[in-house]
Amino acid sequence: MRWFRRPVPLQDKVAIVTGGSSGIGHATALALAEEGVHVALAARSESALVEVADQCRSLGCEALAVPTDVTCREQVRRLVADTMARWGRVDILVANAGVYVRAPVRELTVADVQRSMAVNFYGVLHTVLAVQPHMVERSTGHIVLVSSLGGKKGFPHDAPYAAAKFALAGYADVLRQELRQAGVQVTGVFPGRVDTPMIETLKVPFVSPKIPPQAVAKSIVSALQRPRPEVIIPFRARLLHWVDVLSPRVGDWIVRRFHIEGWEMEEAEE
Numbered sequence: 001m002r003w004f005r006r007p008v009p010l011q012d013k014v015a016i017v018t019g020g021s022s023g024i025g026h027a028t029a030l031a032l033a034e035e036g037v038h039v040a041l042a043a044r045s046e047s048a049l050v051e052v053a054d055q056c057r058s059l060g061c062e063a064l065a066v067p068t069d070v071t072c073r074e075q076v077r078r079l080v081a082d083t084m085a086r087w088g089r090v091d092i093l094v095a096n097a098g099v100y101v102r103a104p105v106r107e108l109t110v111a112d113v114q115r116s117m118a119v120n121f122y123g124v125l126h127t128v129l130a131v132q133p134h135m136v137e138r139s140t141g142h143i144v145l146v147s148s149l150g151g152k153k154g155f156p157h158d159a160p161y162a163a164a165k166f167a168l169a170g171y172a173d174v175l176r177q178e179l180r181q182a183g184v185q186v187t188g189v190f191p192g193r194v195d196t197p198m199i200e201t202l203k204v205p206f207v208s209p210k211i212p213p214q215a216v217a218k219s220i221v222s223a224l225q226r227p228r229p230e231v232i233i234p235f236r237a238r239l240l241h242w243v244d245v246l247s248p249r250v251g252d253w254i255v256r257r258f259h260i261e262g263w264e265m266e267e268a269e270e
């Protein structure tokens, strides 16, 4: 039982957080810094990264801002190389960078799906492939892959996003089982709606309100301290997932009945 195990101490561990400039990644970087973790932050926007790195340092940890586009394998390799050069190890990877690509299936283009896959799936793959050999060599490490409830249950208009997040969930499932013997933990994180810039123009129904990014960050830190295969938050997201596993027909009905997919602001105002 994981609650009876002593929590893994995080003090002085080294983490890479992709998408560390905003939303969940920003909140996770701060939560890790509060635990004494040194963080290498990656995203495309350098100014936002530098600001988050300063906030982390003010909490007493060391921080590195490495402007990185995760769709570019070379830049991801450099991110990991810079982290290794600074601290000589990577203990934790939070592969969190993502984009929300929405398109109704009748208007969907291959480019929409490619755009989503490039960041939400291949961006994560590039990062894991760059970090994994270092963790395996040391027989220790924890990889956290931030998927989405949309990687458990697809919502209308979310085909490009859900396709990438389901792919990521499948990858996480296999990665966790294969790396276990090598001493590397893997956790898949599946948040419902989160109040971040990613969905600031999305109006959501009362049954699936946006939760604060700090709540997701807290559950990531908790999963690092007491490793677990998956985190689905909040509880109502877990409930929808369970119902959907038992009966996709009822799952579809709930999504339809409550408009779980939400409305883009302009749509909502019409």
Ligand SMILES: NC(=O)c1ccc[n+]([C@@H]2O[C@H](COP(=O)([O-])OP(=O)(O)OC[C@H]3O[C@@H](n4cnc5c(N)ncnc54)[C@H](OP(=O)(O)O)[C@@H]3O)[C@@H](O)[C@H]2O)c1
Binding pocket: 018, 019, 020, 021, 022, 023, 024, 025, 042, 043, 044, 045, 046, 048, 068, 069, 070, 071, 096, 097, 098, 099, 100, 119, 123, 146, 147, 148, 149, 190, 191, 192, 193, 194, 195, 196, 197, 198, 199, 213
């Ligand atoms: N918000 C939600 O409701 C929700 C729900 C479930 C799961 N999630 C997942 O949580 C993760 C974080 O999302 P968020 O809600 O915190 O969104 P956010 O506030 O928009 O943050 C997204 C982060 O990803 C970075 N990013 C985007 N494209 C990138 C690229 N090509 N290379 C490197 N970094 C890139 C962004 O920085 P730059 O633009 O500067 O690169 C930013 O730091 C995503 O994987 C998302 O799918 C979000």
